[in-house]
Amino acid sequence: MSTKSMLSLNTTNLGIDILNRVDLTVKAGEVLCLSGPSGSGKSRLLRAIADLEPHSGSASLDNRKQDSMPGHCWRRQVMLVPAQSAWWYETAGAHLAKPMPQALLALGFPEEADGWQMAKLSTGEKQRLALVRALSYEPRALLLDEPTANLDEDSTLKTEAFLLEVIREKQYPVIWVAHSPAQIRRVANRYFAIEDKRVKEQEIPL
């Protein structure tokens, strides 16, 4: 059964050493793309929002504040998919909170992928599996760190289309770190870039 959460993801005066005063509001179903030079703090901003990194200021899901709950409860709701994920179990399927046959199929996995040995998966397969794992936990917001970085053009387009469909259906607020102007154009509702230690809104590239 599909459950819509319709929550907005907010940051208020959030800061880390290399980023100042980040105030973002991402509405339900909205994709906010974020770019910036290498080392400008994109991944660390996502980690701070996921409460995995010390920071000042706060983050909230509607009126529920990050610091009102234990970190692991917050992260179940505000799900970070890092550029590189850690894997604990022997098989792909063992990492999923519930069977996800449609998502696996949509991301180009064959039916038997559930039983695949993690050690044999390619980087791109792991990246797609990390998205399926995140969705299997039924989060309420997504933080995606370059989710198609290791994928070829065809898989990139497939993955974008799949994510946009899920985001629309579930109405997740999403922060999506992306470098490619073409991808930003395809997926972003709003676009921000890091400049001079600040996150600034920009025109979506033409």
Ligand SMILES: Nc1ncnc2c1ncn2[C@@H]1O[C@H](COP(=O)(O)OP(=O)(O)OP(=O)(O)O)[C@@H](O)[C@H]1O
């Ligand atoms: N725990 C830490 N304490 C202090 N500095 C750190 C820590 N972790 C990473 N850094 C530094 O913070 C900077 C920002 O790192 P981050 O991974 O957020 O960059 P990024 O914008 O995501 O870059 P890229 O596009 O290359 O992935 C880097 O210079 C990195 O070396």
